[in-house]
Amino acid sequence: MHVLVAGATGYLGRALCAAYARQGHHVTALVRDASRAEGLADVLVVAEATRPETLVGVMDGIDLVVSTLGITRQADGLGYREVDYGANLTLLREAERGGVARFAYIHVLHADRMSEVPLVAAKAAFVEALHASDIPATVIATTGFFSDMGDFFAMARAGRVWLFGDGSGRLNPIDGADLAAAVVDATETGRGWVEIGGPDVMTQEEIACVAFAALGRPARITHLPDALRRAALVLLPLLPRRIGGPARFFLTALGLDMVAPRHGERRLKAHFASLAAGGSSA
Template sequence: MKDEGKTLIAGASGALGTEIINLLTTEGKDIRALTRSDKGVSKLSKYTDDVWKGDAAKDQEGIRGITKNITTVISALGKSVSLFTPSQESFMESDFRANRNLLKDAVKNGVKRFIYVSIMGADSSKDFSIARAHKMFEKELKSSGIAYTIVRPAGFYSGLNDLAIMAKRKVIPLIGSGEAQTNSIHHKDLAKVVVSFLNDGPEIAEVGGPNIHTRREMAEMIKEIVGGEIIEIPEPMAKISASLGLPKIFSEGINDKLDYFTFITTNDMIGESNGKISFREYLGNLDLKKIT
C-alpha cells in the first residue's frame, strides 16, 4: 500500500477544518493541525496529539517548520465573511498573508501538494478586498512549483446564517430581483470533496451542493422555517438601507463584506454538484437558540 505521508490541516478548528480532520482521522490518516487558539487546541486534541498553535499571518517564526515531514497541506485558513462577526484583521492578513507564510514554509520543506479552499468569485473582475486577497494567494500558489488544487465553493450554508439572524430580528433582505441562482454546499459535503483531492485533483474545482435555488427561493425557505418578512432592496440601495435599520444590526467595519454579499447574491454562483445535504435540511437542523 502506498505511503500517503502526513497531512497538515490549517484552520483546523473551524467548521470546515474540523470536518476535514474528522474524515481523515476516520480513514486512519496521519495528520497535523494548526489553530490559533487554546480552545482550538482543546477541540483538536481528540483527533491528534500533533497540534500546533500559532497565527500564520502575524507570527511567521511561530509556524516555522510546521510543514516539515508533511506531504500535503490543506488550508482552510481565512477570515469570516459574516456581516455579524467583528474582526480587527483584514482579509489581506487572514486570507493572503497567512496562507503565503504557510506556502513559503511548504516550499522550503518540499511539500508535494497544497489544497487551498478559496471562494467562488476570486477570479471576478470586480475589485473586492475579500476576493482580491484570495486571488493574490491563488497566484502565489500557481507559481510555487507545488502541485495544487484550488477549491472554490459556491458558498457555505453556514455563510447564510446571517440571513437566519436577520430573520430572527424580523427582516430577511432580498437584494435585487432575487433571481440569481446558487447551489451552496454544507461544510460536511465540502469536506468530502476536499479530502477526495488529497492525492490528486484538478487545478481549479468550482464546487457546489446538490440543489440549485434562486435567492428568492432560499429567502422563502428561511421565512418558512425561521420566520421574519422578506424585504426587497434595490441593488443600488443595498449599502444605504437606513430606513430598514440594517446597518444598526451589523458589526463594525462591514462595508466591504456588504459589498461582497451584494455581489454574490445578485450574481449566479453555481459549482459542480456534490453532496446530499439540502439547504432546507440544513435550516431544519439549525439551532436557532445559538443564532443571535
C-alpha cells in the same frame, strides 16, 4: 498520508480534520488557540501564520497542506492582505522548505468577477503565488457554506427577509462536511482546480421561503431596488474593514449567480430545520 489543516478550528477546518481522519490519514491541526481544538486532530500545533518564526519546522514530515485561512469576523487589527494573502504565503514558503508534496487552498467561486472586493483580491493574489510555486496545487473554488446562509435565517426569525432586486439570483451553498469530503477527493486524486457547490440550486427568494418554512411561519419578503445594493457598494469602502469588508463581499456576491457543480447530500432545508429546533451554526 500526513495532512496539515490550517485554520482547523473554523467551520470548514473542523470538517476537514474529521474527513481526512475518516480516510485513515494522520492529521495535524494548525491552530491559534489550543483551548478551542481539543480532540480535533492527532497533533495540535499552536502557531500564527502571520508570524513566520512560529512556523519553523511545522511542515517537517507533512505530505499535504490544506489551508482555510482567511479573515471572517476577527477583529485583531490585521487586514485581508496580511491574512488571506500574507499568512497563506508564509505557509506556502514553509511548505516549500519542508518538501510538502501538495498544497490545497479554499478559494471563492467567480473570484475574477469580484476583483474589486479586497477580501477576494487578497485570495486571488495568493492563488497566483500558489500557481507560481513548484508545489503541485489544488484550488477549491466554492459557492459558500451553509453557515453563510445564517443571515437569511436570522432575517426570517426576525420576521421579514429583505432582498435586493427580484430575488432571482441563484446559488447552491454546501454543508461543511460535504465540502470537506469533496476536498479530500480532489486532493487524493491530484486535481488542480475544482469548483464545488451543494446539491440544491436555489434562488435567493427560495432560500428565504425555506427559512420561513423551517420556522413554521408565512414568508414575508420585501424586495428593495437593486440600485440600493449598488449604491451601498460605493459607500462601504468608507466604513471600517470589520464592517465594510464582509459587507462588500456579501453584497457583491448577491449580484452574481453563485452556482457550481453539485456535490454532497446534505440539504439546506434540513440545516434550517436544525437551527429552528435550537441547533447552532458554526
